Amino acid sequence: MKGFTVIIPVYNEEELIVDNTEKLMNFLNSLKIPYEIIIGDNGSTDSTFKKGKNLMEKYQDKVEIFHLQEKGSVGAVFKKSVLKSRYDKIISIDMDLSVDLNFITICLDLLNDNSIVIGSKITGSQERPLLRKLASYIYIKMVKILLGLEYHDYSPTSKGYKKSDIIGEFEYLDKGTFYTVALSYLIKRKGHNIKEIPVSCFDIRKSKFNLSKEIFYRFKNLMIFFIRINLNNL
Numbered sequence: 001m002k003g004f005t006v007i008i009p010v011y012n013e014e015e016l017i018v019d020n021t022e023k024l025m026n027f028l029n030s031l032k033i034p035y036e037i038i039i040g041d042n043g044s045t046d047s048t049f050k051k052g053k054n055l056m057e058k059y060q061d062k063v064e065i066f067h068l069q070e071k072g073s074v075g076a077v078f079k080k081s082v083l084k085s086r087y088d089k090i091i092s093i094d095m096d097l098s099v100d101l102n103f104i105t106i107c108l109d110l111l112n113d114n115s116i117v118i119g120s121k122i123t124g125s126q127e128r129p130l131l132r133k134l135a136s137y138i139y140i141k142m143v144k145i146l147l148g149l150e151y152h153d154y155s156p157t158s159k160g161y162k163k164s165d166i167i168g169e170f171e172y173l174d175k176g177t178f179y180t181v182a183l184s185y186l187i188k189r190k191g192h193n194i195k196e197i198p199v200s201c202f203d204i205r206k207s208k209f210n211l212s213k214e215i216f217y218r219f220k221n222l223m224i225f226f227i228r229i230n231l232n233n234l
Contacts, residue, residue, distance in 0.1 A: 003034030040077030107160035115165035115192035119158025119199035
């Protein structure tokens, strides 16, 4: 079916959800391609979900929102959103629209021949706090050493996926953000194509993640994944 799905995980985005969803829709309407927006609320404690439901009622054929109770369950939001998707081409972005929206246009074209498209802030340009950039740099190096992956960005945002190629790997994905690394490895192992492209990102907001917990989670899951690979448990 021609068209595509945009997935947006959110947590306490009451100030952005209405204006930025409508801004995104204006851009998507200009593409003249059928689309849907699926917003996954992972544990918001403000009026994000309420405002999202109002958007869903207003744009019934374009916008859907669902709520998961647990904060930080970005991987669970991703899996549920993919399963809900009506289209094979799926693009994940953030509600702050910090990455240039032209990524969507480029990504749609690249998904014709690739199973995953990685939008990389490292090889593009980024305005982010130094500590977050440093943590990402170390993590990327460890992924390369342990898994042999040469990509430069494993954040949930600015990624494209072909649903038919990734859905068979869902049993190996947890509920956190490690799913981007796991999918990249598993899809590469299958011999499918993955394309990385540079993106421009302007993100100076305070992270919604607890940085120390997120760093511990990512490195712990990377080691567990590495051990499972070497034990032929994947």
